[in-house]
Amino acid sequence: MISDSIFTSQVKSLISRTFGRSAAHDSVLDRAINFFTSHAFAAHQKELLTEKVDKLQSQLSKAKGNSKKAIEQQLNQVNTKLLGFGEQDTSARKTRYEHLFNICEEIISLTEGEDFNENNRKSAQFLGTIQLFSPTEGAKISQNNEQCKSIYKAVLSLRMLDALCIAGQVNDEYVKHYLQDIPADKFKNFATEAPEAYQEFVLWVKIPIVMAALIQDIGNFHPDAQEILLGENADQDPHRTLLIEERKQLLQINYRETVRYFITGLGEQAYFGNSRDDRDNFVQAEQKRLVFVRHLLKSSVHPKEGIGNLLKVPQIYTSIILSTKANYQYKLLPKVYQVLNQNAERGNCSQKAVDILYRITGMFPQGYGVTYIPSESDGSPSDCYEYAIVNRLYPDNPLHPKCRIATRKLGFIGFGQDITISKDRNLYFPETVKKMSSISKERLNEILELLASNYKERQDLDLLPRCWHTKDFFSMKNNQKLWVKLT
Structure with missing residues (x-):
């Protein structure tokens, strides 16, 4: 049955309410766009009203009798409108x-x-x-990735x-102040050892960082x-590669308007x-x-060794993993750290910050x-390959992802075990592919027919795939x- 788990539905809903576009115009993005368009109009209207106030005040100084009362009445009406603009701005x-x-x-939760x-x-x-x-194939990659990037980066x-x-x-x-003298070796248990201090840390440090990450490119x-x-x-592809001058102008506008919006x-x-x-x-x-959020936004432009790397490094990483460019290739996502380095x-950005993120995510997102090549009972490599999905952060070795197996004996399963896939068993690496060079084309076609849902479309692809596209598998709720932790 094709449906979503509660968690998957929550994530999709959150993304929709963050960078989605809807008829209700109530996402974070919709509200920002509305601000950009309506604020310019409101500013123009206030400018016209202010000019009218100046004109009426000039007339008032010269007026007498009934004429003066009429001008005073007009002036009160115009001032009321001006006050109304201020109240509307504050409420919005x-x-x-x-x-x-x-x-x-909700993201933190x-x-x-x-x-x-x-x-x-x-x-x-x-x-x-x-x-x-x-999606990792087809026409909807850019649209989907554009919506998901900010929230992925925030995490x-x-x-x-x-x-x-x-x-x-x-x-x-600023961050040190809210750490409340918690020593580094105690931070892992900050939430349980000092719950009140930790809630302050979440309120005044973590939420501002998430907020900055979400609006960084608004x-x-x-x-x-x-x-x-x-x-x-309005007929150009917004995800095309810009000219250098266009890119410079865009960066300037983005920073200026992001800070103004904040x-x-x-x-x-x-x-x-x-x-x-x-x-x-x-x-x-x-x-x-x-001041802290504005500093985050400003320092992320040229972070050097500072706190701005908390935004800059994830921003670069996410721009590759959830690329909106036409040259997006799923199988090349593990090359993300070549770009970061x-x-x-x-x-x-800071090399130290890049190394920290590499330690967290490993090579494979x-x-x-x-x-990967599974092992026989005697430890020797099998004459087939199987599918797995990366499902844990902090691999012991960045080249050896922690995964949940998705197939066993060339059949899909919903409750596989967790394994660490070493480099010498991972078909992403060319040297591993060579180990299977002795397997016949007929056998490889047999494996492909069992594992590929759209086998006919994939016959022209590599018989030894460097990776596999997981969307169809994950679309099944089970x-x-x-x-889920395995017992």
Whole structure:
């Protein structure tokens, strides 16, 4: 039966409410686009009203009697309209902020548990689910990946933050303040050893980081940016490779409008309560949070060794794993760290930060379909290959992914065991493929017919596939339990 598990449905719903587009116009993206378009109109209207106020005040200074009263009445009406604009702006801003804040809370709820290990298991499930339901072939790759990128990146930023704290490598004073003197070797159990302090850490550090990750590229949806992406006649492919000058202009617009949206379109969180002291403390903390998020956004442009790498490195990683480009090739996703290392060499991000993410994810992204050579009972390599899916973060060796097997004896199964696939058994690596060179073409065709759902379409492909496309397998509800702990 083709359907979704509760968790898969939650992830899809969350993505839709973050970067989806709907008739209700109520996603994070829809609200930002509405701000960009309506704010320009409102600014123009306020400018016209302000000019009218100046004109009426000038007339008022010269008027007398009934004429003066009429002008005063007009002036009051215009000022009321101006006040109305301010009230509308405040109300809309609070609504946008609360919606984004709730989205951030939900992301953390779905990707974190009571300790470090549970954070990693739930995050692997979240990231893997996105990869597994995302198309890897066909015309919908760009559209899907565009919607999923920001939320995928946000989860990676959270896991990088954990890794930095555990390694004692946090160099940002704001983050250090909320660590509450928790030593690095105790951070894995921060949530259980100091629950109140940890909730403060989530509220004032983790949620702002998720928020920054989600809106980091929201400025690309400003009309000026869209004109570059779509062209003057709105007939260009927005995912095409831009000219250097276009790229520079887009980066400038994106940063400028993202920061403007954060400050003007979202602003500060409202305080609810009656205590004056609590209010003052809250306002002070909220102002520092604003500075922190803005610093994250600014420093992510050229992060060097700073906190901006929490956004920059996941941004580059996600741009490859969930690429929107026409040259997207699923089988080449494990090459993502070649791109990241090149960026580090060019000074676009920190090599230390790249190495941290490599330690977290390994070479193979969550949800990636691995083809491997199983072993016979005597330990010798079999004369066939099987399918598995990457389902855990922090592999012991980045080249050896932790996986859940999806086939056994050339048949699909819904409850496979967890295994670590070493490099010498992984058909992604050319040297492993050579080990199967003695197997006949007839035997390989026989295996392909058993394992490939669209066998006829795949007859022209490699008989020894470097990977396999998992979407059809994962579309079955019973196969969406890759992260369930096995007894």
